[in-house]
Each structure stands twice: as structure tokens, then as C-alpha cells.
Amino acid sequence: MQRIASFEVDHTNLCEGIYVSRVDGDVTTYDMRTCKPYSGVLMPNSEMHSVEHLFATFIRNSEIGDRVIYFGPMGCQTGYYLLVRDSEHRQTLRAIKKALGDIVEYNGEMPGGTARECGNYVNLDLELGKQACARYLDLFRGIAERDLEQVR
Numbered sequence: 001m002q003r004i005a006s007f008e009v010d011h012t013n014l015c016e017g018i019y020v021s022r023v024d025g026d027v028t029t030y031d032m033r034t035c036k037p038y039s040g041v042l043m044p045n046s047e048m049h050s051v052e053h054l055f056a057t058f059i060r061n062s063e064i065g066d067r068v069i070y071f072g073p074m075g076c077q078t079g080y081y082l083l084v085r086d087s088e089h090r091q092t093l094r095a096i097k098k099a100l101g102d103i104v105e106y107n108g109e110m111p112g113g114t115a116r117e118c119g120n121y122v123n124l125d126l127e128l129g130k131q132a133c134a135r136y137l138d139l140f141r142g143i144a145e146r147d148l149e150q151v152r
Contacts, residue, residue: 011038011076015033021081027084027085032080032082033079034080034136035078044077048073049124050129053124054130055103058102058106059096063094064091068082068084069084100134104137106130109126
């Protein structure tokens with residue numbers, strides 16, 4: 001059986017940040033790494049779930065929203081994947097920073113935060129999600145387009 005590309009990445013060398021995980025034609029997969037693998041830090045499920053609801057909503061309402069294919073957590077609890085079609089890196093980075101900043105300032109209801117909208121809405125926590133986005137935004141502010149690397 002053929003190994004998938006993400007299993008070829010040496011996760012012992014990854015740090016927090018953002019990486020181009022892969023490019024498939026016009027679709028770029030961004031690895032939004034919030035925790036260094038094997039550092040003893042993992043995202044709790046409620047945090048992952050809350051960020052998923054918040055960031056997916058804000059990024060889909062951003063300047064690149066019509067090109068977002070998917071946003072969701074990694075099963076290893078160390079980050080998220082963002083898949084975008086036909087978007088240049090600079091524009092994507094700008095949209096990510098804006099979405100994170102807007103989430104930190106957000107004071108409304110949790111997007112998708114009802115039983116009708118989510119299969120486990122009781123596991124959502126707006127403040128926890130905002131705090132996690134604030135931490136990632138602090139890290140992200142130091143990332144310039146030239147620092148965006150292909151994960152190897």
C-alpha cells in the first residue's frame with residue numbers, strides 16, 4: 001500500500017507555525033501548527049472543537065472565503081489544516097491573520113453552537129476558542145510570507 005505524503009514528514013522537526021503541507025493542482029493545504037509535536041502540549045478536544053467552529057466561520061467569511069475548501073483539526077491534536085483553492089500565499093496569510101484577530105475581538109454567540117447545528121455542541125466554549133486563537137495570533141504575527149516553507 002502506498003504511504004500518504006503527510007506520513008513522510010518528519011514530525012520530530014516541526015515547530016509551531018504555518019507551513020505549506022502540499023500543493024495539489026490549484027489547491028494548497030496549509031498546516032497551521034499550534035503545538036510542537038512531542039512537546040507534551042496537545043490541544044484539548046473542547047479547544048480544538050471551539051477553534052474549528054470559530055475559525056471555519058470567520059475564514060469562510062473572509063476575502064478568500066469563496067476559495068476555502070476545508071478547515072479542521074488534526075487528529076494528533078497539534079494543529080489544523082486549511083485547504084484553499086487558487087489563493088496566493090500573501091492573500092491567504094492576510095486572511096488568516098484577520099480572521100484570528102476578528103475572533104479575538106468577537107463577542108457574539110458561538111457559531112454553530114446549538115444541538116441542531118452541531119453533533120456535540122456542549123463541547124464548545126467561546127472563551128476557550130478565543131484564547132486559543134489569541135495564542136496562535138501572537139505566534140502568527142511573527143510569520144512573514146518569506147518564512148512560509150514547504151513541509152518536508
